[in-house]
Structure formats: structure tokens, C-alpha cells
Amino acid sequence: MPQLLVDHLRPIIVVAASLLVCALATALLRRKVRPAVEAACRTALARVRPHLPHPLRRVARRCRTWIDPQVARTGLVTAVAAGIAWSAASTLQLAGPVTAAVSATLSVQLSSRASVREGTQRLIGTLAGIAVTVAVWGSFGMTPVSIAVITGCGLAAGRLLRLGDSSVTVPLTSLGIMVGGSAVTETFVWQRIAATALGIVVGVILSPLVGGMTPLERARWNLTQLSTEIARLLGQLGAGAQDGYSREQAAQWLARSRELGDDLDDAVTAVDDLLRQARWSLTTPIARVVPLHETLRALEHGVHQVNSVARSMFDAAATPQAPEVPAQIAPVLTAASQAFAAHADTAHAAATRTTPVGTAEHAGAPVTTGSAAHAAGTALQESLEALRAARHQTLRTVRTEIDDTGVLVLTGSIITDIDRMAGSLERSAPALAVGVREPGPGIPAVSEVLPAVRLMWQKAAAAR
Numbered sequence: 404m405p406q407l408l409v410d411h412l413r414p415i416i417v418v419a420a421s422l423l424v425c426a427l428a429t430a431l432l433r434r435k436v437r438p439a440v441e442a443a444c445r446t447a448l449a450r451v452r453p454h455l456p457h458p459l460r461r462v463a464r465r466c467r468t469w470i471d472p473q474v475a476r477t478g479l480v481t482a483v484a485a486g487i488a489w490s491a492a493s494t495l496q497l498a499g500p501v502t503a504a505v506s507a508t509l510s511v512q513l514s515s516r517a518s519v520r521e522g523t524q525r526l527i528g529t530l531a532g533i534a535v536t537v538a539v540w541g542s543f544g545m546t547p548v549s550i551a552v553i554t555g556c557g558l559a560a561g562r563l564l565r566l567g568d569s570s571v572t573v574p575l576t577s578l579g580i581m582v583g584g585s586a587v588t589e590t591f592v593w594q595r596i597a598a599t600a601l602g603i604v605v606g607v608i609l610s611p612l613v614g615g616m617t618p619l620e621r622a623r624w625n626l627t628q629l630s631t632e633i634a635r636l637l638g639q640l641g642a643g644a645q646d647g648y649s650r651e652q653a654a655q656w657l658a659r660s661r662e663l664g665d666d667l668d669d670a671v672t673a674v675d676d677l678l679r680q681a682r683w684s685l686t687t688p689i690a691r692v693v694p695l696h697e698t699l700r701a702l703e704h705g706v707h708q709v710n711s712v713a714r715s716m717f718d719a720a721a722t723p724q725a726p727e728v729p730a731q732i733a734p735v736l737t738a739a740s741q742a743f744a745a746h747a748d749t750a751h752a753a754a755t756r757t758t759p760v761g762t763a764e765h766a767g768a769p770v771t772t773g774s775a776a777h778a779a780g781t782a783l784q785e786s787l788e789a790l791r792a793a794r795h796q797t798l799r800t801v802r803t804e805i806d807d808t809g810v811l812v813l814t815g816s817i818i819t820d821i822d823r824m825a826g827s828l829e830r831s832a833p834a835l836a837v838g839v840r841e842p843g844p845g846i847p848a849v850s851e852v853l854p855a856v857r858l859m860w861q862k863a864a865a866a867r
Contacts, residue, residue, distance in 0.1 A: 414494050414495050414496065415495065417494055418491045418494050418495055418601075421487075421491065422491070422604065422605070422608060425487065425605070425608050425609070426608045429608055429609060429611055429612055430611075432612060433611045433612060433617075473613075476612070476613055477511070477613050480511055480609050480610075480612045480613045481507075481508050481511045481613075483609065484507040484508065484510075484511050484602075484605050484606055484609045485504040485505075485507050485508045486504075487507070487605050487609075488500075488503040488504045488506065488507035488601060488602040488605040488606075489501070489503060489504040491503065491601055491605065492504075492598050492601055492602075495597070495601070497594045497595075497597055497598045497601070498590075498594040498595060498598070500598060502595055502598040502599055502602065503598040503599070503601045503602040503605070504602065505602065506598065506599045506600075506601070506602025506603055506606070507601075507602035507603070507605040507606045507609075508602075508606075509602075509606070510602060510603045510605070510606025510607065510610075511606045511609060511610055511613055512606070512610050512613065523603075526596075526599055526600060526603060530596065531557070531560045532557055534560075535553055535556050535557050535560055618673070618676050618677040618680045619677055619691070621673045621676075621677075622670070622673040622674045622676075622677045622692075622695050623695070624673075625666075625669050625670040625673040625674075626670050626673075626674070626695060626698050626699060626702060627747045628666060628670075629663070629666045629667060629669075629670050629702050629706070630702055630705075630743050630744075630746045630747035631743075631744065631747045632663060632666055633663065633702070633705050633706065633709055633743045634740045634741070634742075634743035634744040634746075634747060635740070636656065636659055636660060636663070636709055636713070637709060637712075637736050637737075637739050637740035637743060638736075638737060638740035639656060640656060640709075640712060640713065640716060640736050641733045641734070641735075641736030641737035641739075641740060642733070642737075643656070643716065644716070644728050644729075644730060644732050644733040644736060645730055645733035645737075647730075648716070648720065649720065650717075650720045650721050653713075653716050653717040653719075653720040653721065654717060654721075656713045656716065656717070657710075657713045657714060657716075657717045659713075660706075660709055660710040660712075660713035660714075661710065663706045663709065663710070664706065666706075667702070667703060667706050670699055670702065671699065671703075674692070674695055674696055674699045677692055677695065678692050678696065697830065697835075698749075700827075700835050701746075701827040701828060701830065701835065702827075704823065704824075704827040704832065704834065704835065705743065705824050705827055705828070708820040708821075708823050708824045708827075709820075709824070711816075711820045712736070712817055712820050712821075715728070715813060715816055715817055715820075716728050716817075719813060725809070726807060726809030726810040726812070726813045727810065728813060728814075728817070729801060729805060729810055729813075729814060731797055731800045731801050731804065731805070731814075732797060732801075732814055732817055732818075734793045734796070734797060735790070735793045735794055735797045735817075735818065735821050736817075736821070737793075738786070738789050738790040738792075738793040738794075739790055739821050739824055739825070741786050741789065741790075742783070742786040742787055742789075742790050742824070742825065742828055743824075743828070744786075745779070745782045745783040745785075745786040746783055746786075746828050748779040748782065748783070749779045749780055749783050783828070787825055787828060787829055790821070790825050791825065794818060794821060794822070794825075797814075797818070798818065801814050
């Protein structure tokens, strides 16, 4: 009897140890190896690039354009996950190891949290599919009617369970079970569930290798890109106001300002994913997400304001007898561009701020730590001061040099949008506080728990 127990437990121990090694290897590759390899590759490329012949550099640029690193990384990780899941299911002697491979393939996502969400929905769909199969097969047997009923009821069950895209898992599981025919037993059903869960576990373990960035890094990158694009568009608007512009140019600027909505959606998705991940993460405290969420709201208002400016400049060029945009407005637009460019630098360090909302330090630009973050915050403050100075100078110049009422009204409208941008960047605009929802409760991160534990230990030691 003990020998039988050992023989039964040995595959489980082997698989558990293998998955643990995979998890450790993934963490090592993600945190240590990948940054070192990327830095080494960049250094080597910088040294070799000047000595490469021009045709070879042209081919390299084309290859970089054709090959999407994200797609290549996803394909490689998914293939490895499928192979590991198949091997683990075979080691455990589960019925249909291909189920584990399929489950791992579908569970690989950009983050472990997304993988857990998708995997959980798929597991629920599998259980629902089995229940539908047992109920319908027992009533109708193997007939065309039973196939139709199983498919329809499976889709309905998936919708009722709110499985989203995973709703199709229910009828697919039901029909897949019927392939087994008379071989379907209670053991077969439980082994299929175990294989599905095993594939989900493998997908969760390897998912961090897919994204190339952690949720925190992805949120920072998206916010930085959004702020940079706003700065670039404002710079183009300022140059156009200074040198003159055509209707075609104004149409391009207006179209680009509307495309910023897509960049904003990407940033919103990244920050929301980070917030959901932080609620259950042991390494990312919610306090690090709050500054990024505030930055997102500021940039959201900035997108609306730059769209308003682009629309005003387009209407001035496209509408007959409309007042023209005066060249005197150019310095304000350029100063606003520089402010958003400085804000892009602070977005990188925004997550390191832990100052609670509502404190004295919270007023104004984001409070960050570290010399680089402090320099970025100082640069932003200087840019905002330069923007205010440009605004006052522009208003004084326009009032003294322009008598056209229409031009004055148009200038005032653009200045109002610029004022709102500045208020959003310095976090002083009252509109930023409208509709703000506090983050929900979550598991405290290790970085939040350890200081409290250390303080309690020191107090206990001092009491002795």
C-alpha cells in the first residue's frame, strides 16, 4: 500500500516541481535576464551599426518593420506553454493531454492577471459544458436533436454566466466530450477538468514573458506616449500659427487630435489593468497606482482641450470669412507643447510618488522621489511658469495690436483651452475631482506590510 501511494504521488511531485522551476525561471528571465540582454544588445548594436554596410542596414530596418516583436514573443511563449502543458498532462496520465495544451494556448495573455481571468472563465465554461452534456445526453441520447440542443443550451449558458468571449467554450466542451462516446466516465470528466486547469496554470506562469513589460511599465509607457503625442501636436499647431497654414494642414491636425482618443483608450486600459492587478498583487501597492490614475485624468482633459484648439484652427481655415488665427498665439501653443513634453518625463516617475491625496505636497505637479524624478518635476514647474508668462504676454500683445472682435474672441477661446491644459497639468483644475472613484480594497503589498511588521518588531524588542 505505501508503495502504491508513492507511485501515485511521484508524477504529481514531478509535475509540481517542474511548474515551480518554470515559475522561478520566468521570474528570473523577466526581472534579471531580459533587461541585461536588452542592454547588451543595444550596446553591441550601437557599436556595430556604424560599421555595417548600407544595404545590410536597409535589410535590417525592413525586417524590423515586418516582424512585430510582440507577435514573435507571443508565438514563442505560447508554443512553449503548449509543450509544457502536454508534457505535464502526459506525466500525470490524464485523458486527452491535448486538452491541457489547448487550454495553455488559450490562457497565455499579456499579464498573469489577464491569464487568470481568461482561464477562470474557460474553466467555468468547461464545467458548464459538462453539465449541459450530462443533462441533454441523458434525456435525448446521441441524436441530431441532442447535438442541436447541446449547442444552443451551451451558448445560452455561457451568456447567462457572463463568460464573454469564453461563452463558446461551453458548447465546444460539450461537443468535445461527446467525441468520447461510450468512453465517457466520471474519471474521464474529472481528468478533462484537471487537464484544463493544468493548462491554465501553465499559461498563468508563462504569461509575464509575453508582454515584455509589467503592467506598471506598460501604464507608464502609455501615459508617456500620450503626453508626448499631445506635445508634438501642440508644437505643430504653434508652428502653423506662427508661419501660416493651409486647410489641408489644419485637417491633418484635426484628424490627429481625434486619433489621440485611441491613444487615450490604450492608456485607460493599461491603468485599469494595473489597478485591478494591484488589488491582488503582493508586490505592487495601490498607492503606486493612484498617481498614475491622476496623471491619466489630467491627460484625458488635455486630449479634449487640444482637440478643441485643433478644431478652432481648422474652422478658421475652412470657414469662409471666418477670423484668422493670429500669429501672436503661437508662443502660447509652443509653451504648452513644452509643458506637455516636460510632463511626459514626470509620467515615468509618477508611480514612485506615495504622497497621500489631499496633502499640501499634492497641490501642483506630481511629487516624485529620486534625483531624476525631482529634476523632471522641477522642469515641469518651470515649463508651467513659462506657459503662464507666455499667456500674459500674448494677451497684452493681442489687446494692443488687434482690433478685430472676431479675432479677439477666437484668441480668447484658444487661451481658455490653454488655461485648462495648464490647470490639468498642475493638478489645480476643479474638474479633475469630478467623478473620481477611490480604488477598492485589495490585498496589501509586501512593500506596505514589511514596514509595519518591522516597526512592530522594533517596538517589541524595545519593550523587552
